[in-house]
Amino acid sequence: MRWPVVLALPLAACAGGDVGAPRMTGRPMRVMSMNLCTDQLVLALLPPSRIASVTWLARDPSGSLLTGAAARVAVNHGNAEDVVSQRPDLVVTGATSTPATRAMLHRLGYPMVEVPHAANFDAIRAATRQVARAVGEVARGETLIARMDAELAALRRDPAPPLRVAAWDGGGFGASEGTLFNEVLAAAGAVNVATRPPANGYRRADAEVLLQAAPDVLIRGSAADGAPGRRAEFERHPVVRRFWGKRRTITLRQAWFGCGTPFAAEGARRLRDELRSVAQGLPAGPVIPAGLS
Numbered sequence: 001m002r003w004p005v006v007l008a009l010p011l012a013a014c015a016g017g018d019v020g021a022p023r024m025t026g027r028p029m030r031v032m033s034m035n036l037c038t039d040q041l042v043l044a045l046l047p048p049s050r051i052a053s054v055t056w057l058a059r060d061p062s063g064s065l066l067t068g069a070a071a072r073v074a075v076n077h078g079n080a081e082d083v084v085s086q087r088p089d090l091v092v093t094g095a096t097s098t099p100a101t102r103a104m105l106h107r108l109g110y111p112m113v114e115v116p117h118a119a120n121f122d123a124i125r126a127a128t129r130q131v132a133r134a135v136g137e138v139a140r141g142e143t144l145i146a147r148m149d150a151e152l153a154a155l156r157r158d159p160a161p162p163l164r165v166a167a168w169d170g171g172g173f174g175a176s177e178g179t180l181f182n183e184v185l186a187a188a189g190a191v192n193v194a195t196r197p198p199a200n201g202y203r204r205a206d207a208e209v210l211l212q213a214a215p216d217v218l219i220r221g222s223a224a225d226g227a228p229g230r231r232a233e234f235e236r237h238p239v240v241r242r243f244w245g246k247r248r249t250i251t252l253r254q255a256w257f258g259c260g261t262p263f264a265a266e267g268a269r270r271l272r273d274e275l276r277s278v279a280q281g282l283p284a285g286p287v288i289p290a291g292l293s
Helices: 036-045 080-086 099-108 121-135 138-157 180-188 207-213 230-235 238-243 264-281
Strands: 031-033 051-055 090-094 112-115 164-168 217-220 249-251
Touching: 031 036, 031 080, 036 051, 036 090, 036 112, 036 121, 036 138, 051 080, 080 099, 090 121, 099 112, 112 121, 121 138, 121 264, 138 180, 138 264, 164 180, 164 207, 180 264, 207 238, 217 264, 249 264
Parallel strands: 031 051, 031 090, 090 112, 164 217, 217 249
Antiparallel strands: none
């Protein structure tokens, strides 16, 4: 699959008068990211001096892995006003994010790179190369990819015990086929029950289906915050607490699999290590006693 770099059309007038959009000449020196996932790539590829801004979400540790780097640059809220005031010479964003803003920036003539969502490691390589080419940091992009590939190769040589896991992303059974979460689980060496019956037919939280699937370990995308809701109710369910208490539950921060970046391989390594630790403390025998499932 090709991952095109989309450049805006020549400068156009907008309501209220002409707005002069910067023209990209050579390597861009003021790069603006308008998507949390492209934030991660821009921050990894460029020094703060070449970043006009990233989204405010890049400073939130629940979804961002580079909060320290994000704190050293300006932020935006993904709207056209931010672009006009910050005057970047390149805008990097997701291919489906802020459609109205992207359409306006095309009309105004801002050079723009639209990066498709990366849901597997091949797509991560393509997206990383796309952004690296656009910002003039091809070598740095290849370094990030090489580190990811080295991490993945090490995981293939030394995976976790093949524990059966059920991923929980806050709203129900996650990590279905075609998601990066599933790719991270597979890279770690886990067996994802969400991709096979009976769990693959259920997206919502369901304790009965969880009993039928009987995973060894429950993996949460993040810890419950105590607020009322289906997620909190599910995690307090007596069945879940009985069979998947602290010994059989792992929390993997969503930042490791929410965005398709080369850092996803490190997330898989961290999960591999957690699974090994859990496996050492698991009692012998099935998770669910005979007759209960």
